[in-house]
Amino acid sequence: MSLINIESLRLTNPDPSRPGVFLLELNNGAENRFTTQFVAEIGQALDYVDQALDRIGSEEAARGGALITTSTGKFYSNGLAIEAAMQEGDTFYVPYLRMLARLLTFRVPTVAAINGHAFAGGCMFAMAHDFRIMRADRGWIAMNEVDIGIPLIAGMAAIVKCKVSDAGHARDCLLTGHRFTAADALAARFIDRAVPGDKVLDAAFELAVKFAPKASGLTPKVHLIKAELYREAAVLLLAGGTDPGGYFAKL
Template sequence: MLLRMPHLERDGDVFVLYLGDEGQTDNENRFHPDWIDAFHGLLDEVEQTGVTAEQPHPPAALVTVATGKFYSNGLDTDWLFGNFDRSGWYLDRVHSLYTRLLTFPMATVAAVNGHAFGAGAMLATSHDFRVMRSDRGYWCLPEVHLGMPFTVAMNALVTERLTNQVAVEAMTTGRRYGAEAAIAAGIVDAAADADAVLASAVERAAALAGNRKPNLPVIKRALHGRALAGLAVPTTQENLAFQP
């Protein structure tokens, strides 16, 4: 499988991080280790762009989006099953994506342009806000159907970010939530037509760009304290029951 890498664009004060290659519409945007490194590198770039001694916290916000059918299908299972002796290391690298977004020092909005499954759904859930395509695409945690457990870290993220009963339904039934159902469940905040998802997310993010202040990451760390504590638990064979 050809690895597609994320890339960065800018719309005023809003940084738009695309999860796949520019112009590519057929990629599932799975989390290969190199993809994770590239994602973190782009977040580093976002944090540093425009920062000066005179203005250490310029207005800025972040939107993530993809193109085509998928937002993200999550884990790179081909890599994982081919390197299962490194599964704990790999899954902890995946968890680092969620921790980074939960504590990111500016507003974050996921523009869920298509399917968000498994770890990809969790990526969207790690943002402050979510705008989902209204006509097609699902947010789904299919692990129960795949015979896969949730790591301690993933369980912490989902159960802290969703209400208890929504987490029960999402995690134990593998329900596929379209935009209307996802809004009703509090999984996403808004919906938009396919050609307006990104613009809607950018508009929401731009309205919050001025909130980039030194206290914002402090607020986020306190707000997400229990999820962050769970995300910090290393993945081991003892707390990961799944075997290939």
């Protein structure tokens, strides 16, 4: 049964026997580009999950919870609606960055079921999850800002750096815009598993169920652990700074 079902997304509880596990399906056009409205709608879906988790009884809360996101078709997400971002500036970026911070530190384990390409802002959205499953037969994950002439603001760079520990892979990702296949991404530890396209959602659900008990009791513990694990990225995302390299002006 759909908990939220609007044009841009659908939120469901795919297995009623596990009321703490939610599936958020993105459907904002063929490319799932982030707009101010789409970001707000994702925020509303996260609000719903938060509120639903608060309502779960103590027996079921002991089993914890998890959130999976996915899409259908060629793209998981093709990033930001660039023209709108350039026109709207902070009005566009600040809500997007706050949404990433919220997802990065969400109170239950999160899994990105990457069904297709995840580029730029879509790659960052996937990186904000705790775990990533990607289809093995097609699709790339990449930060292609360097190729489209857009610098990375501090929060955006930080969210990639906190998830990509190898300096060489981070360089290839951010400075060369390398398009990582599932095999490349698995070797670079961008993702946790690469599976056939028709198994992506099953694998994501399996991982969600495996780690859901880590949020047992549905207390703030997981959120607070993530808040410290990813402190630098979260601080920069929440600060809303949108001036790339602006610190140089202060030297």
